[in-house]
Amino acid sequence: MNLRLITLFSSLQFADLKRESKGIEGFFYKIKMAPSEIFSPDININTKNHRSLWDHWRAYEALKAIEGISSTEYKLGWVFGKGLGAQVDLGFEAPLDGKKFQYIPIIHNGYVYVLFKSGMIGLIIYLAFLLFIYMQSYKKGNHYGNIINNFISGIALFFLLTSLIITGIYNSGDIIVFILGGLFSLQFFYTKQYQANEDRHIRN
Numbered sequence: 480m481n482l483r484l485i486t487l488f489s490s491l492q493f494a495d496l497k498r499e500s501k502g503i504e505g506f507f508y509k510i511k512m513a514p515s516e517i518f519s520p521d522i523n524i525n526t527k528n529h530r531s532l533w534d535h536w537r538a539y540e541a542l543k544a545i546e547g548i549s550s551t552e553y554k555l556g557w558v559f560g561k562g563l564g565a566q567v568d569l570g571f572e573a574p575l576d577g578k579k580f581q582y583i584p585i586i587h588n589g590y591v592y593v594l595f596k597s598g599m600i601g602l603i604i605y606l607a608f609l610l611f612i613y614m615q616s617y618k619k620g621n622h623y624g625n626i627i628n629n630f631i632s633g634i635a636l637f638f639l640l641t642s643l644i645i646t647g648i649y650n651s652g653d654i655i656v657f658i659l660g661g662l663f664s665l666q667f668f669y670t671k672q673y674q675a676n677e678d679r680h681i682r683n
Contacts, residue, residue, distance in 0.1 A: 517588070517643055524571045532573070537644060541588040543567050544595040560598035567595065589642030589649055605648075609635050612659070615666070621676070624669035631662050 520542040522535045532539075544567045548556035567586055572579035586592050594602045616632030618624075634655060638647045648656055 524573075537587040540567060540569065540583070540586040541591040543569055544586055544588075544591050548595055548598075556595075556598060558598045558600060560594065560596045560601055563596055565596060585646065585649075587644055587646060589638075589645075589647035592646055592649060609639055609642075612638070618666075618670075620666075620669055620673045624666065624673055627662055627666045627669060631659065631666065634659050634662070 516533075516535055516537050518538055519535050520538040522532050522539050524532075547561060547565070547567055548554075550556070551561060564584075566582040566584050569581050569583065572581045573583075575583070586595070590602065590605075593605045597604075613632050613635035615628045615635075618628050620628060637655065641647045641650070641653075645653070
């Protein structure tokens, strides 16, 4: 299965796909451009064709956020960030949602977003939280408890990936975080039930 995905992705890099394409070809174009959109910040901010900006937009706004951190006095932004109210200076007025903005409070890359707001301290805490969620699959429990734990662990992997493209757990339009809260409530219930059964077996 992994070999098929690698083959598909490799073949897309040589395919002549257009941004204007619709349907399945448009979908393949987005897959083809995904790595460069995340990791390559090379855009022409002076172009009049605004649609061409978006091929590398996520990487560009992440780069500007990192530049903002580096511009702090004594580079303290790398440690503590620029604060929750800080905004990323895009360096030009970008056409977003029908309006033009030079300063934006949120960017797509969740890791850089946390780094920009709260520095390495915040980023380490965020990664530790994701690791904590993922490790839930290694907890012992009854049948239903193990299922819940695996779901929680799967959400950690989901956030690990989506933090690169849609801000991860900080995506205000995502309901996954509420599902995660519900799963933790169920986990607490089944953990208590499992411990009660274990104590009963020990006494018997």
